[in-house]
Amino acid sequence: MAGGLQTTGDEPAARYEVFHTECAARDVVDHVTSRWGVWVLIALQANDLRFFELRESIRGISEKMLSQTLRGLVEDGLVWRAVEPANPPKVTYGLTEFGRDVGESLTDLLGRITRRLDAGGVS
Structure with missing residues (x-):
């Protein structure tokens, strides 16, 4: 990777300037790595969940923040939303x-961190 440019694997001609503030890939990364985005993606790895189930599984998140986080992740195409009348x-x-x-990558990252902490801390 040179100069902050990345080429996607799907479209060799498509390029993303990930260090530019208006880069679409950067926006997605910002949503994924937001304070709550990581936890929403990890929580949904095992099962589809209703709003209140997500709120209960992610300790400390307010309804407002969960709504905002979900809205961004849905807009980015990471999460789907189904409404049953x-x-x-x-x-x-x-x-x-x-x-x-x-989410699998985030779950793997969390596993690496917790294994390191279980082994006596980070050094």
Whole structure:
């Protein structure tokens, strides 16, 4: 990688200037690595969850922040949202193929960190 440019594997001609503030790839990375984005993607790895289930599984997140985080991840194509007509509506969230791919990497990263901490800390 030279000068902050990356080429996608799917389209050899497509280039992303990841160090430029208006880069689309940078926006997705910002959403994924936001304070809550990581935890939403990890929480959805095992199962699709309803909003309240996500809120309960991610300790410390407010409804407002969960809503904002989910909105960004849905817009980026990492998470899908399904609304089932009921009163109140049942809203379920799950990972798209892209979200599952990114979430697996985050889960692996979390595993590496926790293994290191279990082995006596970070050095």
